[in-house]
Amino acid sequence: xxxxxxxxxxxxxxxxxxxxxxxxxxxxxxxxxxxxxxxxxxxxxxxxxxxxxxxxxxxxxxxxxxxxxxxxxxxxxxxxxxxxxxxxxxxxxxxxxxxxxxxxxxxxxxxxxxxxxxxxxxxxxxxxxxxxxxxxxxxxxxxxxxxxxxxxxxxxxxxxxxxxxxxxxxxxxxxxxxxxxxxxxxxxxxxxxxxxxxxxxxxxxxxxxxxxxxxxxxxxxxxxxxxxxxxxxxxxxxxxxxxxxxxxxxxxxxxxxxxxxxxxxxxxxxxxxxxxxxxxxxxxxxxxxxxxxxxxxxxxxxxxxxxxxxxxxxxxxxxxxxxxxxxxxxxxxxxxxxxxxxxxxxxxxxxxxx
Numbered sequence: 127x128x129x130x131x132x133x134x135x136x137x138x139x140x141x142x143x144x145x146x147x148x149x150x151x152x153x154x155x156x157x158x159x160x161x162x163x164x165x166x167x168x169x170x171x172x173x174x175x176x177x178x179x180x181x182x183x184x185x186x187x188x189x190x191x192x193x194x195x196x197x198x199x200x201x202x203x204x205x206x207x208x209x210x211x212x213x214x215x216x217x218x219x220x221x222x223x224x225x226x227x228x229x230x231x232x233x234x235x236x237x238x239x240x241x242x243x244x245x246x247x248x249x250x251x252x253x254x255x256x257x258x259x260x261x262x263x264x265x266x267x268x269x270x271x272x273x274x275x276x277x278x279x280x281x282x283x284x285x286x287x288x289x290x291x292x293x294x295x296x297x298x299x300x301x302x303x304x305x306x307x308x309x310x311x312x313x314x315x316x317x318x319x320x321x322x323x324x325x326x327x328x329x330x331x332x333x334x335x336x337x338x339x340x341x342x343x344x345x346x347x348x349x350x351x352x353x354x355x356x357x358x359x360x361x362x363x364x365x366x367x368x369x370x371x372x373x374x375x376x377x378x379x380x381x382x383x384x385x386x387x388x389x390x391x392x393x394x395x396x397x398x399x400x401x402x403x404x405x406x407x408x409x410x411x412x413x414x415x416x417x418x419x420x421x422x423x424x425x426x427x428x429x430x431x432x433x434x435x436x437x438x439x440x441x442x443x444x445x446x447x448x449x450x451x452x453x454x455x456x457x458x459x460x461x462x463x464x465x466x467x468x469x470x471x472x473x474x475x476x477x478x479x480x
């Protein structure tokens with residue numbers, strides 16, 4: 127009989143600045159057999175690291191610093207998994223809420239300013255000064271949330287040719303092309319795809335073939351599936367599907383995180399207020415099928431992440447300070463609760479060590 131040995135899968139935790147609670151970047155780990163979570167320990171004392179992104183080679187970690195005069199920070203990951211601050215740079219806008227690390231540059235989404243910026247990643251992993259800035263304009267039908275553009279998340283295609291940006295304020299998913307120089311941005315033709323009015327696109331993911339793109343709509347409590355032309359970058363909306371079951375209350379509910387399983391078979395979205403996670407099956411034609419909606423095990427689940435093995439999902443509760451793990455069933459993609467810990471922080475984002 128073969129004995130399965132548990133592995134400790136380390137991950138970083140970004141936290142939101144809350145008075146009276148510990149702040150900064152924490153380090154925790156996940157037991158690969160049981161899903162148990164270790165008590166997190168601080169590894170970087172930095173204010174409001176609201177979103178984390180690792181470099182492709184796993185040597186560096188980048189974080190937004192969520193404050194009015196936005197900044198981003200670069201860290202070198204040490205052999206003992208501690209973090210050494212390399213430098214910080216202005217984000218080029220106010221309240222940066224998302225970063226995407228691509229080869230040679232960092233893409234930053236600035237919420238309040240409604241723009242994305244490119245910062246060069248230097249050979250030592252540190253960040254250089256802004257080399258590109260793309261601002262968006264527009265508005266939507268929601269008078270409280272959509273008076274202007276609000277950039278909320280971006281992704282670069284694996285071939286590096288296109289950048290897609292979610293604009294919560296205008297209901298647009300902007301299509302940008304990389305210019306002849308790395309990190310230079312220009313609008314595509316067409317310039318955008320669009321979710322249903324009032325949806326409020328927040329985050330997006332691309333499937334591995336690059337022919338489908340999925341967006342969670344923060345206010346619309348839905349996910350939109352776009353067919354993507356890999357040559358032109360154009361998007362065609364083919365489906366918008368609710369995140370909550372029929373009859374569920376929508377009062378105070380907004381979607382937050384969006385993650386595609388490493389196999390591409392399942393898509394997951396977190397629902398704040400309703401405090402749940404929804405699971406979709408991804409069909410062969412790229413469309414989505416509602417499979418499950420389960421309690422997240424934490425209050426106000428913001429971001430979450432799937433471990434590299436695809437067996438576990440970890441989610442943080444911004445309101446109650448909890449971190450919960452769930453087992454992902456190998457054949458169905460559905461979720462079962464595994465563990466939960468209290469942190470004394472406001473965990474909002476994760477990055478598994480590569």
